[in-house]
Structure formats: C-alpha cells, structure tokens
Amino acid sequence: MIYKKDANFPYPVLTNTSNSYESGGFTLNVDLKENTDTYRFDIEYEVESAFLEQLLARKQAQLFLIIQSKDNKFFRLQPDERAIEIAKSRLSINTRTSIQMSIQATTDISFRDNEDINDFYREFKDDIIVPKHALLGFSNTVIFEGSSTKPFDLFERKIDATLKSDIKVELGSETIVIHYKNEDLQFAGMPMSGTLNNPYIYMGLQKALHRFATNPDYGDDGHVYLDDVELPTDQLDAKLYRLMKAKMVYELDVDSLDEVIYKISDRVIEKYATAVKGLEASGD
Amino acid sequence: MEIKLLSKGYKKNEQFYQDFLNDTIESNDDYFTDETVYIKEAPDFPIYMAKRSEDDRKQLFLEAFETVGNHYLDSNRELHFDEQFWHSLLVLKKRNFLLREYPEIKESISNFNNIVLKSFDWENYIYKTVIGAEYITDLVEDEATRKHYYEVIVDNLDLFNYMIKYEVFRNKQFVFNILSIVDELGLSSLLKKKITWRDDLGDDPRVGRQVLLEFNKSYPVVMSPMLEKDELKEIFMEYLGYYVDVAELGVLV
Numbered sequence: 276m277i278y279k280k281d282a283n284f285p286y287p288v289l290t291n292t293s294n295s296y297e298s299g300g301f302t303l304n305v306d307l308k309e310n311t312d313t314y315r316f317d318i319e320y321e322v323e324s325a326f327l328e329q330l331l332a333r334k335q336a337q338l339f340l341i342i343q344s345k346d347n348k349f350f351r352l353q354p355d356e357r358a359i360e361i362a363k364s365r366l367s368i369n370t371r372t373s374i375q376m377s378i379q380a381t382t383d384i385s386f387r388d389n390e391d392i393n394d395f396y397r398e399f400k401d402d403i404i405v406p407k408h409a410l411l412g413f414s415n416t417v418i419f420e421g422s423s424t425k426p427f428d429l430f431e432r433k434i435d436a437t438l439k440s441d442i443k444v445e446l447g448s449e450t451i452v453i454h455y456k457n458e459d460l461q462f463a464g465m466p467m468s469g470t471l472n473n474p475y476i477y478m479g480l481q482k483a484l485h486r487f488a489t490n491p492d493y494g495d496d497g498h499v500y501l502d503d504v505e506l507p508t509d510q511l512d513a514k515l516y517r518l519m520k521a522k523m524v525y526e527l528d529v530d531s532l533d534e535v536i537y538k539i540s541d542r543v544i545e546k547y548a549t550a551v552k553g554l555e556a557s558g559d
Numbered sequence: 560m561e562i563k564l565l566s567k568g569y570k571k572n573e574q575f576y577q578d579f580l581n582d583t584i585e586s587n588d589d590y591f592t593d594e595t596v597y598i599k600e601a602p603d604f605p606i607y608m609a610k611r612s613e614d615d616r617k618q619l620f621l622e623a624f625e626t627v628g629n630h631y632l633d634s635n636r637e638l639h640f641d642e643q644f645w646h647s648l649l650v651l652k653k654r655n656f657l658l659r660e661y662p663e664i665k666e667s668i669s670n671f672n673n674i675v676l677k678s679f680d681w682e683n684y685i686y687k688t689v690i691g692a693e694y695i696t697d698l699v700e701d702e703a704t705r706k707h708y709y710e711v712i713v714d715n716l717d718l719f720n721y722m723i724k725y726e727v728f729r730n731k732q733f734v735f736n737i738l739s740i741v742d743e744l745g746l747s748s749l750l751k752k753k754i755t756w757r758d759d760l761g762d763d764p765r766v767g768r769q770v771l772l773e774f775n776k777s778y779p780v781v782m783s784p785m786l787e788k789d790e791l792k793e794i795f796m797e798y799l800g801y802y803v804d805v806a807e808l809g810v811l812v
Contacts, residue, residue, distance in 0.1 A: 284780075337785075345729075346731070363636065367641075379785060406780070408782055408783075466561075549597045
C-alpha cells in the first residue's frame with residue numbers, strides 16, 4: 276500500500292513530511308522507459324539518515340519498491356539495484372500508477388544509537404525498540420498517468436499521381452513520408468485500412484534507421500552506440516533517437532535493424548498479420 | 560481477432576439491451592469509439608458462477624481459470640484488466656454463447672446488466688478469474704499444481720474475495736501465501752465458520768475475515784504483504800488465536 280499522508284506511528288519514521296528525523300528525508304525519482312513487451316523503472320533515491328543506511332548495510336532493514344496500479348507489487352531491492360523491469364502483460368500504466376519506496380525492519384531494532392532523530396524522540400531513544408517487520412521510513416510517491424511515446428507521429432502519407440512507381444518512401448526533414456500513386460494503394464475504404472499499411476511503415480523505418488546507423492556523425496562502420504550520441508540536430512533523426520532511447524535501444528547496427536524495429540514499433544507486423552487473417556476469415 | 564471498443568453510455572441502457580437481443584449492436588456505429596483492439600484468440604469460458612450448486616460452481620470456476628490462464632494473459636494488462644475491453648468482447652463476439660449458457664439474460668435487463676455488463680471489480684467473475692489465474696500461473700509452473708491452487712481458491716472463495724477487494728492485500732505473493740497456509744494447515748472449514756460466540760464484531764463475522772481484518776489493523780506496523788510465508792504463518796496463527804482456541808486445533812506450526 277502507498278502512503279499518501281502521514282499515518283500516526285508510535286515511533287520516529289523517516290519521511291519527507293514528518294519532522295521526526297532531523298537529518299533529512301527519503302526522496303525517490305523514477306524514470307519510466309518501455310519497449311514493446313516491457314516497462315522499466317530506473318530509480319534514484321536518497322535515504323538521508325546515517326542510522327538507517329547502516330541498518331540497510333547490515334541487513335537489519337530491507338528496502339522495498341512498491342508499484343501500485345491495478346494491484347500492488349513489491350520488490351525487495353538490493354543496495355546496488357537501480358532498475359526494475361515488468362512485463363506489460365503484468366502491469367498497466369494507462370490508469371494511475373503510484374510508486375513509492377519503503378524501509379522495513381527485518382529484526383527488532385533499538386534506536387539507542389540513532390542520532391538522526393529530533394530532540395523530542397532523542398530524550399527517550401534508549402527506550403525505543405521498533406519491532407521486526409515494522410516500517411522505518413517511506414519516500415515521496417511518484418505518479419505516472421499513461422505512457423507518452425507514440426511512434427507514428429513519425430509518418431506522413433501523401434498521394435502523388437505523377438509518381439513513377441506505385442509507392443515511394445522518402446525521408447523528409449521531420450517525418451518519413453510514404454507517397455502513394457493513388458488511394459487504392461492505401462486500401463482506402465477497406466476495414467482495417469490503417470493496419471494494412473503497416474508493411475510500408477516497416478519499410479520507412481528500415482530506410483530511416485539505415486541512414487541513422489550509417490551516418491558518420493553518430494558512429495563508425497554502420498554501428499552506433501546511442502549513449503555516445505548527442506541529440507541529433509536533424510529533426511527526423513532526433514525523433515528516432517528519442518524513440519529508441521525511450522524503448523531501451525542502446526545500439527544500432529545495419530545488420531540488426533529488424534530487431535530495433537521490433538522494439539520501437541509496437542507490433543506493426545503482428546497487427547498486420549492479424550488484420551489480413553481477419554479479412555480472410557470474413558471472406559472479403 | 561479485431562474488437563471494436565464500446566463508447567460510454569451503453570450501461571443501463573434499455574435500447575442497448577434490446578439491440579443485443581436483436582443482434583443489431585455491431586452494425587450501429589453510434590455504440591463504438593474509433594478504437595479497435597486485437598487479440599490472438601478468445602475462447603469461451605464461464606463468466607458467471609452465481610446461483611449454482613457448489614459442485615457445479617467449482618467446475619465452472621476451474622474451467623474459467625484454465626481457459627483464462629492459458630489464453631488470455633499474454634496481452635498487455637491494460638487490455639485484460641479493462642472493463643471496456645471485456646464488455647466489448649462479450650457483446651460483440653460472445654452473444655450466442657451468452658444466450659445459450661445464461662438464458663436468464665433474455666428475461667430482463669437487470670439480468671443482462673448483472674451477468675454481461677457487470678462492473679469490472681472484485682465482484683465480477685471475470686475479474687476474479689483473471690486476477691486468480693495471473694497470480695497462480697505466475698507463481699506455479701506445473702499444470703497439476705496450478706489446478707490444485709485453483710481448487711484452493713474456489714474452496715476458500717470468501718477469503719479470496721476479501722483479499723482482492725482490499726487494496727492492501729491485492730498482491731500476488733500475499734494472496735498466494737495465505738492460500739498456501741490455509742491449504743497446508745487444513746483450515747478451510749474453520750475459517751468459514753461464523754463467529755457466534757462474540758457479539759461485538761458486526762454483521763456476519765467469519766473467522767477467516769476476522770483474521771484478515773487483524774492483518775489490516777496491524778498494517779503498517781506489521782508489513783504483512785511483504786513477509787515470507789513462514790513469517791506470515793506465525794502471525795496468522797497468532798491472529799487466529801484471538802478468535803479460536805488454536806491449541807485445540809491440533810495443527811502443527
């Protein structure tokens with residue numbers, strides 16, 4: 276369960292809102308990333324109490340990350356753990372998702388050596404014993420409402436009757452442009468016409484990523500380490516860069532473009548296949 | 560399979576009910592959003608288990624758990640935990656199945672609302688099935704053991720309901736640990752027992768619910784959802800002792 280406000284505790288608890296600790300608070304920052312199948316929460320936190328840090332180091336206390344959306348999920352965090360991955364089939368964040376960290380005692384804890392608490396508690400700290408399993412501190416709550424990375428703002432579709440081919444994929448200044456000689460080629464008017472165009476989306480991504488991977492400003496020999504690349508000034512490349520980063524793609528290679536497309540494109544091919552099977556089943 | 564999603568306003572709507580009976584919902588665009596979702600497969604499974612004998616109800620639940628566990632849990636959770644998705648699927652793709660299995664739907668709109676358009680929360684049978692199947696398939700690999708745990712859920716449905724109803728307990732590990740403890744110690748019938756020997760506990764006090772209530776009261780001083788099973792078992796027996804004479808049970812803890 277997530278604490279939204281201060282509950283009453285019969286002993287000092289480290290939070291950002293109570294003053295029972297003089298040393299500071301318990302802050303949490305979370306960065307959400309995702310690819311086709313997985314959400315990843317990159318976390319940064321600070322426990323501003325030497326006493327509690329020492330308990331954690333001695334395993335007399337345990338850190339937890341709590342993720343609450345449709346239900347509660349608890350993760351025991353190791354001291355050096357800074358990321359949690361969860362399959363999208365087990366977590367939805369389209370409804371409000373709250374994330375909090377807490378510290379739990381794994382044994383009875385005497386507060387005799389706790390120099391971080393306020394004057395009021397310090398007077399009788401020799402008598403404070405917090406029982407095993409009890410809460411010792413909780414962080415601020417980080418809230419997510421839906422994810423924001425939409426791949427298809429990348430595309431534009433245009434009709435051009437003068438085209439010398441049926442289809443032309445062009446890399447524009449901000450978007451990947453798919454030119455069609457006529458509307459029929461877009462499957463206009465058919466059910467699922469949007470999805471039936473997914474192979475062209477795929478082709479467009481292939482072309483754009485190939486150009487990205489082979490750009491000597493970003494890498495060598497068709498291989499790019501995205502962490503080494505600054506945000507590109509080319510606007511289309513900048514969109515691809517942001518999208519790949521958000522979808523946890525770290526490297527790009529001319530030989531592995533298909534894997535990257537799978538990660539960033541939210542099942543374009545699977546949806547296409549489903550649409551075609553659907554048409555077959557309905558006899559059209 | 561492509562499923563158009565219903566737009567708001569279909570609930571408690573007499574015209575919608577009539578259109579369902581007449582099979583004219585799909586052709587009426589006014590009922591739908593522009594959104595479409597895709598799922599690979601959607602086999603039939605029981606979606607309503609009330610008003611059955613205990614044996615029938617158990618069979619229906621087991622069938623539902625197995626079908627949902629094997630076919631419905633690979634989609635993104637934003638789909639299989641979404642009321643709009645389930646209502647759309649039932650109305651568009653399951654009409655014949657529903658009318659055959661639950662003919663009382665034809666009798667009144669209130670039956671229709673209660674069986675087909677029931678809110679997607681702990682009282683909804685699909686919700687119970689989805690959350691139970693998720694928890695058990697995630698924690699148990701072996702098919703026979705999964706079936707066993709599904710039976711434990713049905714045999715302790717009151718306790719299961721109570722756990723998935725309250726946010727603090729709606730957690731995979733906690734639900735699984737409590738079910739395991741009840742199963743191992745053979746406490747099922749004791750926990751269902753109505754407490755007649757105290758009159759300070761409100762309406763219909765049951766031993767099992769009271770034990771969970773104790774967990775609720777002691778939280779967060781006892782952070783029960785995060786405990787390992789053996790630690791949880793100790794505390795479980797302590798709380799059980801508030802209501803019955805644990806020494807007399809003859810269970811070894």
